[in-house]
Amino acid sequence: MINEDVLNALGKEGVVINIGRGDLIDEKELVQFLVDGRIRGAGLDVFQNEPYVPKELFSLDNVVLSPHQAVLTPDSFMAAEDISVANLEAFFSNKPLVSPISWD
Numbered sequence: 038m039i040n041e042d043v044l045n046a047l048g049k050e051g052v053v054i055n056i057g058r059g060d061l062i063d064e065k066e067l068v069q070f071l072v073d074g075r076i077r078g079a080g081l082d083v084f085q086n087e088p089y090v091p092k093e094l095f096s097l098d099n100v101v102l103s104p105h106q107a108v109l110t111p112d113s114f115m116a117a118e119d120i121s122v123a124n125l126e127a128f129f130s131n132k133p134l135v136s137p138i139s140w141d
Contacts, residue, residue, distance in 0.1 A: 038061045038062070039053060039055075039061055039062040039063060039067070040063045040066060041063065041066050044066060044067065044070045044075065044076055045075075047076050048075075048076070049074070049075065049076065049077060050077050051076040051077055052076070052077050052078045052079065052080070053067060053076065053078075053079040053080070053081075054079070054080040054081075055079075055080070055081050055082065055083055056082040056083065056107035056108075057083065058083055059083040059084040059085040059086070059087060060085055062085075064084065064085045064091060065091075067079060068091050068093050068094060071093075071094070071097055071099060071100060072093055072097070077099060078099035078100060078101075079094075079099070079100050079101070080100075080101045080103075081094070081100065081101070081102055081103070082102075082103045082104075082105055082106065082107040083105055083107075084105075087105060088104075090102060120135055120136055123135040124136060
């Protein structure tokens with residue numbers, strides 16, 4: 038999704054934030070844009086080849102790296118708890134599960 042065309046469109050003031058999936062960004066292009074100063078910066082929580090992070094990113098002042106932990110928030114834990122409790126209540130009441138899993 039985030040490739041050379043998108044990075045060019047962002048321009049020198051653009052900032053890329055990725056807390057989704059590493060493959061959403063052409064990482065090689067992103068690194069080159071950051072090294073060359075063609076975008077302003079990046080905040081990255083996920084990478085294409087986790088746990089390996091491109092070594093060029095460690096020396097850049099315009100990059101913030103985190104170890105795939107963006108999901109670890111109080112709200113995400115509460116949401117997981119709510120779904121778990123709702124599924125347990127549904128199961129023991131013989132009702133359809135809130136988030137069923139298909140094994141097909």
